[in-house]
Amino acid sequence: MIDPSWVAGLGVIIFAIGLWGAFTRKNAIIVLMCIELILNAVNLNFVAGAAHFGDELGWMYAAFAIAIAAAEVAIGLAIFLSLYSKHATISLDGLELLKN
Amino acid sequence: MAAYDVLSIDGGLKLLPEIVLLAGILALFFITNLGDAKIRIPLTRLRIPALLGGNRFKWNSDPRIPGIVSVFTLIFAIGMLIQTLGDDCADIMKGFCSETTILTTTGKNPVHLLKLDSFSRLFELMFFLALLLVSAASLNRLQADSNPSNDDLEQLLDNRRQVDFYLLLLISGLGMTVVAMSMNLFVLFIGLELASLPIYVLVAFHKESKAGSEAGVKYFITGAISSAVGLYGMSLLYLWSGSLQLTVLEAAWASMDTPEALPLFGISLLLVGFGFKISSVPFHFVAPDAYSGASSPVAALLATASKTLGFIGLMRILMIVTLPETGETAVWMFAFGTLSVVTMTWGNLAALGSENPKRMLAYSSVAHAGYMMAALVAVAAWKSGSYTETNNNGLMAAELIIGAIIFHLFVLISFKIGAFMVISHLETEDDVTDMSSLHGLAKREPIIATSMFVFMLALAGVPPLAGFMSKFLMVTGIVQVASADVLVNNNVDLIPTILGMHWTFFLAIAIFINSAISLYYYLRIGVLMFFEESSTRLPLPKVSILRFVIFVCAIGTVFFGINSDWLVETVTNAASALFADS
Numbered sequence: 122m123i124d125p126s127w128v129a130g131l132g133v134i135i136f137a138i139g140l141w142g143a144f145t146r147k148n149a150i151i152v153l154m155c156i157e158l159i160l161n162a163v164n165l166n167f168v169a170g171a172a173h174f175g176d177e178l179g180w181m182y183a184a185f186a187i188a189i190a191a192a193e194v195a196i197g198l199a200i201f202l203s204l205y206s207k208h209a210t211i212s213l214d215g216l217e218l219l220k221n
Numbered sequence: 222m223a224a225y226d227v228l229s230i231d232g233g234l235k236l237l238p239e240i241v242l243l244a245g246i247l248a249l250f251f252i253t254n255l256g257d258a259k260i261r262i263p264l265t266r267l268r269i270p271a272l273l274g275g276n277r278f279k280w281n282s283d284p285r286i287p288g289i290v291s292v293f294t295l296i297f298a299i300g301m302l303i304q305t306l307g308d309d310c311a312d313i314m315k316g317f318c319s320e321t322t323i324l325t326t327t328g329k330n331p332v333h334l335l336k337l338d339s340f341s342r343l344f345e346l347m348f349f350l351a352l353l354l355v356s357a358a359s360l361n362r363l364q365a366d367s368n369p370s371n372d373d374l375e376q377l378l379d380n381r382r383q384v385d386f387y388l389l390l391l392i393s394g395l396g397m398t399v400v401a402m403s404m405n406l407f408v409l410f411i412g413l414e415l416a417s418l419p420i421y422v423l424v425a426f427h428k429e430s431k432a433g434s435e436a437g438v439k440y441f442i443t444g445a446i447s448s449a450v451g452l453y454g455m456s457l458l459y460l461w462s463g464s465l466q467l468t469v470l471e472a473a474w475a476s477m478d479t480p481e482a483l484p485l486f487g488i489s490l491l492l493v494g495f496g497f498k499i500s501s502v503p504f505h506f507v508a509p510d511a512y513s514g515a516s517s518p519v520a521a522l523l524a525t526a527s528k529t530l531g532f533i534g535l536m537r538i539l540m541i542v543t544l545p546e547t548g549e550t551a552v553w554m555f556a557f558g559t560l561s562v563v564t565m566t567w568g569n570l571a572a573l574g575s576e577n578p579k580r581m582l583a584y585s586s587v588a589h590a591g592y593m594m595a596a597l598v599a600v601a602a603w604k605s606g607s608y609t610e611t612n613n614n615g616l617m618a619a620e621l622i623i624g625a626i627i628f629h630l631f632v633l634i635s636f637k638i639g640a641f642m643v644i645s646h647l648e649t650e651d652d653v654t655d656m657s658s659l660h661g662l663a664k665r666e667p668i669i670a671t672s673m674f675v676f677m678l679a680l681a682g683v684p685p686l687a688g689f690m691s692k693f694l695m696v697t698g699i700v701q702v703a704s705a706d707v708l709v710n711n712n713v714d715l716i717p718t719i720l721g722m723h724w725t726f727f728l729a730i731a732i733f734i735n736s737a738i739s740l741y742y743y744l745r746i747g748v749l750m751f752f753e754e755s756s757t758r759l760p761l762p763k764v765s766i767l768r769f770v771i772f773v774c775a776i777g778t779v780f781f782g783i784n785s786d787w788l789v790e791t792v793t794n795a796a797s798a799l800f801a802d803s
Contacts, residue, residue, distance in 0.1 A: 162456075163449070
């Protein structure tokens with residue numbers, strides 16, 4: 122069996138990639154993908170913890186986190202679609218309507 | 222303290238308000254979809270009515286039906302909530318409290334899931350009240366918002382769209398109650414997501430306007446990143462302690478001799494998730510955009526219920542899990558104190574220069590988050606002080622401060638929602654983009670202008686209104702904690718007394734200075750309403766339900782300022798329930 126610490130370590134790398142992408146990318150869909158990466162790092166941590174502690178709740182947490190991620194994508198894509206229908210772009214750079 | 226299986230009859234009876242909410246969600250879906258559709262029985266010519274689908278009947282195609290269902294569901298849920306309080310508080314007039322019940326999972330080793338006590342029940346009441354005011358005020362909203370000349374009128378009047386709005390509102394309410402009751406960090410997080418995912422959609426609900434979808438995207442992206450980061454912090458805590466039960470985490474934190482990197486990192490990432498909800502400083506920039514793009518009732522929900530969610534999370538994490546033993550300094554105390562001062566100052570300075578009333582209210586809500594964060598820091602200062610060993614007043618001070626935060630969150634529902642409702646009323650006429658909409662309101666609508674002035678004074682914390690009482694309690698609590706060391710030494714000279722005080726005393730000073738700054742822009746609204754000339758003398762369109770909500774909010778603001786005994790008793794019950802051992 123793979124040592125859980127390797128799984129959690131992979132989680133750290135994926136989290137870092139996701140966070141970096143979420144802050145630097147300008148395309149809304151790619152930002153959404155980066156958020157998914159962070160949520161997958163969360164799943165790896167939960168699974169690693171469940172394997173390490175022998176705690177079956179960890180598996181359940183991971184399953185629920187997947188469901189939350191799916192709901193978030195659905196809502197995100199719907200919001201981006203309404204953005205696209207009005208602004209004809211999904212670039213986060215063009216959002217300058219709301220200013221003081 | 223009774224513990225029930227969450228799926229048993231006894232457990233279910235304790236969750237009656239949530240069951241009512243669930244029934245309301247189903248009713249909203251079914252009632253508005255009843256129609257004359259028929260199903261043909263195979264191989265025959267017989268058609269039987271299916272009742273779902275097809276053309277709707279005349280009575281349920283009324284666009285007001287969803288809103289009315291939502292309002293009655295919430296009133297019924299509040300009634301059920303009071304029904305399930307138990308014998309502890311037979312007389313609710315003496316203060317709202319509840320007997321403590323724990324709901325567990327089914328199985329051999331039951332895990333504690335939800336805790337029903339004075340704390341969670343009070344927050345449920347607050348959420349229901351906020352949602353009730355918002356849904357009542359939205360009853361006329363979608364019709365009133367559109368110009369008769371607008372081609373979209375047909376679409377806006379359509380009750381399918383209204384169903385979406387109230388469905389999202391009620392689902393969000395269900396999530397909020399889960400957050401209030403949770404004993405497990407992951408359950409809390411699921412509740413938080415259940416509450417915030419519908420709110421993302423509600424912010425972007427005005428998809429006809431460019432501003433609506435832009436606000437929705439900004440709010441969604443920031444919210445999703447911060448909640449994902451918060452969840453990652455939670456998973457680190459899980460890796461550290463092997464459980465996400467708040468009680469287990471508390472014990473694990475207390476048994477830690479020197480601060481370890483993993484839990485510290487986990488807690489700080491978790492605070493990112495809650496920091497977004499209360500719109501504290503690194504996340505303050507999204508609040509004004511979201512508030513001005515969303516419709517006013519939704520913005521009111523963001524400023525009250527959504528902020529309350531974040532503070533429940535902060536109280537659970539900071540007050541239960543990471544509050545140190547007496548005499549030790551909480552690791553987060555100094556960082557959080559600095560953050561609170563930056564938050565309140567930034568919010569107030571930005572509000573000073575804001576020309577859009579909705580953005581001004583958004584910045585003012587950032588500032589209010591700062592005040593409440595400062596109060597949280599004072600509780601940690603109470604724990605780190607040395608005087609608590611000699612007298613027992615320390616616990617009283619902590620309860621006073623937490624109670625003051627809950628008090629503030631409670632009364633915010635009256636005057637913050639009230640202020641947004643006045644703007645919502647102005648929007649029935651035209652879009653509100655700058656202060657000129659408020660010009661001369663007193664001559665056009667004396668009662669509404671006076672109510673708005675009352676809300677502004679309450680936000681500024683002017684006696685005798687509700688906002689004064691909450692700020693007074695917070696500052697008293699902070700000063701009591703900060704000065705306790707000095708008072709023990711019986712110092713009477715002014716300068717040494719102030720210098721000898723704990724540094725949290727300066728948080729109280731920061732609150733004072735910021736309140737003084739904020740008076741300017743709150744009073745400016747009053748000046749604009751009473752002394753500026755308006756381009757028109759015509760009254761606003763008659764929207765009686767909106768006027769009623771504004772009126773109720775104004776009465777609540779005045780009432781809880783003058784007669785606060787009941788509320789003080791209530792929040793003290795809630796605060797002691799938070800600190801009670803579970």
